Amino acid sequence: MVDNILLKACLVLLVLPACVFAQDDDKWPPLSYLRADYRSVSIVAHVRIEDAEITNRVGGYENWKINAVVLESFKGKFKKGDVFTYFHGAEAGFKREYFSGEKIVFLLAERREDGAIHYAVLENSTLPANADRINKLRRIKKSSSRKRRA
Numbered sequence: 001m002v003d004n005i006l007l008k009a010c011l012v013l014l015v016l017p018a019c020v021f022a023q024d025d026d027k028w029p030p031l032s033y034l035r036a037d038y039r040s041v042s043i044v045a046h047v048r049i050e051d052a053e054i055t056n057r058v059g060g061y062e063n064w065k066i067n068a069v070v071l072e073s074f075k076g077k078f079k080k081g082d083v084f085t086y087f088h089g090a091e092a093g094f095k096r097e098y099f100s101g102e103k104i105v106f107l108l109a110e111r112r113e114d115g116a117i118h119y120a121v122l123e124n125s126t127l128p129a130n131a132d133r134i135n136k137l138r139r140i141k142k143s144s145s146r147k148r149r150a
Contacts, residue, residue, distance in 0.1 A: 107121060
C-alpha cells in the first residue's frame with residue numbers, strides 16, 4: 001500500500017512540471033486539443049477584455065462578469081467589433097489582471113427563461129492570444145466550413 005502511494009506521488013511529481021511548462025509554451029495546446037474545445041461550444045473568439053468584476057462568491061469560487069470586444073470570430077454569431085458579456089467561474093484569489101488583455105475564449109451559450117442568452121466559458125479553455133493559437137483556430141474554422149458546404 002505504501003509503495004502504491006509512493007509510486008503515485010512520484011508520477012505526480014514527474015508529470016506536474018511538464019504541465020506547467022506546457023502552459024508557458026507558445027505552441028501549446030496542440031491542434032487536436034483546440035479542435036475538441038471548438039466542437040464543444042457555440043462561440044469561439046479572440047477578444048479584448050474591457051472590464052471584469054466579481055459578481056458572486058460561493059465557497060472557494062468566484063463568478064466573474066466579463067465585458068469584451070470581439071477582435072476575430074472563429075465560430076458563432078459574433079463579428080469583429082461586437083461587444084458582449086460572458087461569465088467565467090474561477091477559484092477564489094485570481095487577480096483582476098488575469099481577466100484583462102487579449103484572450104481566446106470558448107463559450108457555452110444557454111438560453112434563459114426570459115429569452116436572454118447567457119455565455120459562460122468552457123472550463124479550463126480560456127487562453128492568452130498568440131499567433132500560433134490564432135493560426136490553429138483559423139485552420140479549424142476553415143476545415144469546419146468546408147465540411148458544412150459538402
